[in-house]
Amino acid sequence: MPKFKDREDAGRQLASQLSAWKAQNPVVMGIPRGGIPVAAPVAQSFNLPLLLLPMRRLQVPWDTKIVFGYVTDEGGVHLNQPLIGQVRLTVPEVQKIARREQLNLQKDLSTWGAPPITPLEEQTVLLIDDGMHTGWTLFSALEMLRARGARRILAAVPVTHFRAKRFVGRHCDELMCIQTVETPLYEIGNYYEDFPPVSNEQVQSLLKTVPPNPRQSAA
Numbered sequence: 001m002p003k004f005k006d007r008e009d010a011g012r013q014l015a016s017q018l019s020a021w022k023a024q025n026p027v028v029m030g031i032p033r034g035g036i037p038v039a040a041p042v043a044q045s046f047n048l049p050l051l052l053l054p055m056r057r058l059q060v061p062w063d064t065k066i067v068f069g070y071v072t073d074e075g076g077v078h079l080n081q082p083l084i085g086q087v088r089l090t091v092p093e094v095q096k097i098a099r100r101e102q103l104n105l106q107k108d109l110s111t112w113g114a115p116p117i118t119p120l121e122e123q124t125v126l127l128i129d130d131g132m133h134t135g136w137t138l139f140s141a142l143e144m145l146r147a148r149g150a151r152r153i154l155a156a157v158p159v160t161h162f163r164a165k166r167f168v169g170r171h172c173d174e175l176m177c178i179q180t181v182e183t184p185l186y187e188i189g190n191y192y193e194d195f196p197p198v199s200n201e202q203v204q205s206l207l208k209t210v211p212p213n214p215r216q217s218a219a
Contacts, residue, residue, distance in 0.1 A: 006194040007034065007130050010158035013178055014128065020048045021154055021174075026126035029053050029186050032108070034128035034188075038158065039079035041207040042128060050210040052203075053127065053141055056105040058097050060087050070140045071098045071109055074174035076147065078140040101200045112203045115212075121149040127172075128156050131188035135164030142171050152194065161185040 004010040022045075029051045030039030030178050036052065043050035054073035060066040065086065069079035084094060098191060108114075117172055125145055132138055155172045159179040169175045179191065189195035 004158055004192050006192060007037035007198075008041060008136070010044075010130065010178070011038040011128075014038065014156050014176070015042045015045035017178065018042060018126070018145060018156060019045070021126060021176075024124045024126075024152075024154070026124045026154060027051060027120065027147075027150075028126050029117075029128070031055065031129040031137065033126070034131075036203050036206055037198060038130050039128035040209060042126070043154070043200065043210040047211055050207060051117055051209060052109070052112070053111055053144065053146060054105060054114070054117070055141060057110075057137075058101055060089065060149065061093075061097070063087075069094075069098070070137070070144070071102045071105065072144060073102065073109060074143070075099075075102050076144065076166060078143050081136060084085065093203070108200070112207060114203075117148070119149070120145065120151075121129050122147075122151045124152040124153045124154065125150045126142045126146040126156065130158065131185075131191065132164035132168060132177075133185055133188060134159050135160070135167040138164075138168045139171055142168070159185070159188065160192045 018068050028039060028043040028046060030036040040050055055070045057067045058069040058071060060068060068083045069077055071077050106210050127141055129138060142153055147178045154174045155168060156176040160177045161182050162182055165177055165180055
């Protein structure tokens with residue numbers, strides 16, 4: 001299966017396949033951090049602002065590869081309760097981790113100079129990430145957008161496992177994936193030639209390459 005050169009290349013390929021969605025005038029939103037370099041070329045192609053969905057993963061302390069939920073900058077959480085039960089995290093432990101990561105997320109948003117999310121009531125949102133393994137990150141993001149009032153949600157990723165595509169597709173209005181993998185997708189990075197961590201400097205730079213939010217400018 002062909003690989004993407006990097007996240008920006010994947011974003012350009014997504015943009016070319018999402019051109020029909022431009023007419024819906026969506027709010028273009030990337031999931032930090034990996035979804036930001038993918039979403040930026042789409043926002044540039046649509047000549048629209050790029051927003052970041054303010055969410056941060058919650059990891060099991062003794063095995064950080066296990067993600068049991070996500071928290072927003074406002075403290076809202078989306079938790080995988082069956083997984084929490086399996087790893088035997090207590091309610092106080094979950095609350096402590098969520099509060100810590102909420103503060104870390106707030107610091108990141110300040111460092112990046114990320115614009116605040118505009119009101120999403122009755123809005124169409126185009127949500128973008130760099131790939132789906134189980135689909136749980138995208139599912140959590142969709143639930144958070146629904147809670148913020150989004151009327152219609154479109155989702156797009158460069159690569160996905162077929163089970164994740166089927167799962168997430170039931171929870172959004174439209175889903176576009178360039179590559180759908182039938183064999184186990186152990187690491188999203190395996191489908192990129194270059195897949196480094198996304199730095200603070202890269203996020204800051206990408207936010208400067210897209211049009212400003214007109215509501216923010218007016219304020």
